[in-house]
Amino acid sequence: MKKITIPIxxxxxxxxxxxxxxxxxxxxxxxxxxxxxGYNHRGIEKLAESKTYIQNIYLMExxxxxxxxxxxxxxxxxxxALCGLEVPKRGLYIRTLVSxxxxxxxxxxWLGVAAHEAGFDSLFMYTWRDREVVMDLLEIxxxxxxxxxxxxxxxxRRDISEQQKEKILEGIEFLRKRTEYYTNxxxxxxxxxxxxxxxxxxxxxxxxxxxxxxxxxxxxxxASDIRKDDPYAVYDEIPFDVCTADTCDVLGRVxxxxxxxxxxxxxxxFVIKNLxxxxxxxxxxxxxxxxxxxxxxxxxxxENIHYVKSNGTDKPERLKVRAPTLANxxxxxxxxxxxxxxxxxxxxxxxxxxxxxxxxxxxxxxxxSGRSDIMTFSEIKRKYFCEKKRETL
Amino acid sequence: MKLKPAxxxxxxxxxxxxxxxxxxxxxxxxxxPDDFRGTPVLKPELCIVCRSxxxxxxxxxxxxxxxxxxxxxxxxxxxxxxxxxCAQCVESCPTKALFxxxxxxxxxxxxxxxxxxxIYSRQKKTDQKSQxx
Ligand code: SF4
Ligand code: SF4
Numbered sequence: 001m002k003k004i005t006i007p008i009x010x011x012x013x014x015x016x017x018x019x020x021x022x023x024x025x026x027x028x029x030x031x032x033x034x035x036x037x038g039y040n041h042r043g044i045e046k047l048a049e050s051k052t053y054i055q056n057i058y059l060m061e062x063x064x065x066x067x068x069x070x071x072x073x074x075x076x077x078x079x080x081a082l083c084g085l086e087v088p089k090r091g092l093y094i095r096t097l098v099s100x101x102x103x104x105x106x107x108x109x110w111l112g113v114a115a116h117e118a119g120f121d122s123l124f125m126y127t128w129r130d131r132e133v134v135m136d137l138l139e140i141x142x143x144x145x146x147x148x149x150x151x152x153x154x155x156x157r158r159d160i161s162e163q164q165k166e167k168i169l170e171g172i173e174f175l176r177k178r179t180e181y182y183t184n185x186x187x188x189x190x191x192x193x194x195x196x197x198x199x200x201x202x203x204x205x206x207x208x209x210x211x212x213x214x215x216x217x218x219x220x221x222x223a224s225d226i227r228k229d230d231p232y233a234v235y236d237e238i239p240f241d242v243c244t245a246d247t248c249d250v251l252g253r254v255x256x257x258x259x260x261x262x263x264x265x266x267x268x269x270f271v272i273k274n275l276x277x278x279x280x281x282x283x284x285x286x287x288x289x290x291x292x293x294x295x296x297x298x299x300x301x302x303e304n305i306h307y308v309k310s311n312g313t314d315k316p317e318r319l320k321v322r323a324p325t326l327a328n329x330x331x332x333x334x335x336x337x338x339x340x341x342x343x344x345x346x347x348x349x350x351x352x353x354x355x356x357x358x359x360x361x362x363x364x365x366x367x368x369s370g371r372s373d374i375m376t377f378s379e380i381k382r383k384y385f386c387e388k389k390r391e392t393l
Numbered sequence: 394m395k396l397k398p399a400x401x402x403x404x405x406x407x408x409x410x411x412x413x414x415x416x417x418x419x420x421x422x423x424x425x426p427d428d429f430r431g432t433p434v435l436k437p438e439l440c441i442v443c444r445s446x447x448x449x450x451x452x453x454x455x456x457x458x459x460x461x462x463x464x465x466x467x468x469x470x471x472x473x474x475x476x477x478x479c480a481q482c483v484e485s486c487p488t489k490a491l492f493x494x495x496x497x498x499x500x501x502x503x504x505x506x507x508x509x510x511x512i513y514s515r516q517k518k519t520d521q522k523s524q525x526x
Contacts, residue, residue, distance in 0.1 A: 054485075149479050185404075
């Protein structure tokens, strides 16, 4: 059969964010896939170089609307390491609490999206309704549903009261019951299981070879989790298990995330019950001593990496962000291969893509010669605007 | 695991008799939490014009202009259209002159209407102390 290439995106009803996928198909079967990024580039890293460390917390938060706390935590951890700050225990516990609540909301959201892509819209509605419970908890703690802004350099900005603790425990109890019900449902409803099992296969060796991260990696039976492998905050004091699945498909990714929800409930309860007394933050200097560091964080979607280089002023010299979605793209191509066209949205949704978080560079490709370049803005101006002018003259 | 067809049906039926999960906004409103981050508001009598808020605001939403050097008159403009409601200004202020209100329905038809201006004279530090004592 003849191979043809079909473009999906940058704008496509099946995609929530702009990305360009080029599928080489033979009949209904995908033979090869190519992912093109760059439609959602925001220049955040460059902007960060012109803002102070304090202002950058809020900028980092806006890398992602779903894992906003992941990015700020990863960033403040790096800055704290550069300044040699010892964050008070209570601060770290509250930070951990918010990150687990964030994981809960992110995984519930994802569960809904996956159900929707699989055509199970009632499950989508119900998980999103229940997700409101954890969103409300986050709002009570931080004053906002999405951008919690709880982190600051040297600790957290808001304390937790006894009343809030009770509310959190209540909410978690409710969510635990619901999640148990969904686990039961998701793994016993034959139509749903038939739709997702065997789809988007990523064998264990391939997952390791292609450096997949987060639940995608764990669903291929690799027990890797930054919280266990390289504990940050207070994860070395908290008992929890790394959840894996061995089916290596979308079903496995559902199972891993649902199990992680249960683990997160446990962590939240542990944190609330063992919250130490004391300060929540220490004062941080405005100017950060010269140096460079890398900080790792297990975001709901996988390993998040921030690199910060300081030059002794109050602004970073370089800030580099590696969002988890970017690490999962090579694995996604592997998953798409030999799958069906109709499975594209499902497979793609299963890595929980956050496309604009992963956009770091804009690559310019000359359509005529196929030559690709990474250019500075002045070069672009010189090359394209000046050429245009010359042509019109 | 044993598969059960239509495992979802009982749950779906149960929901027919449940109250809706949403409220009928704008006729009914949910209460926001007490320390909700709404709009930053200035208490001019407390401001010592140290400009910490201007320096730390990530969105450049606060502007302080000097109206008269001798009379120590200043104007603070809070551009609520640029504000990202992070409350960093509240935290940076040494005299607690700023606070966040709980207003969330701030949509208007022009961004100029979102500007809040405060004209005030600066409190001398000594004045404040004498007030306190
Ligand atoms: S809340 Fe944040 S963005 Fe708004 S004025 Fe204050 S510091 Fe600026
Ligand atoms: S509001 Fe507070 S931080 Fe801003 S200038 Fe006045 S005293 Fe300083």
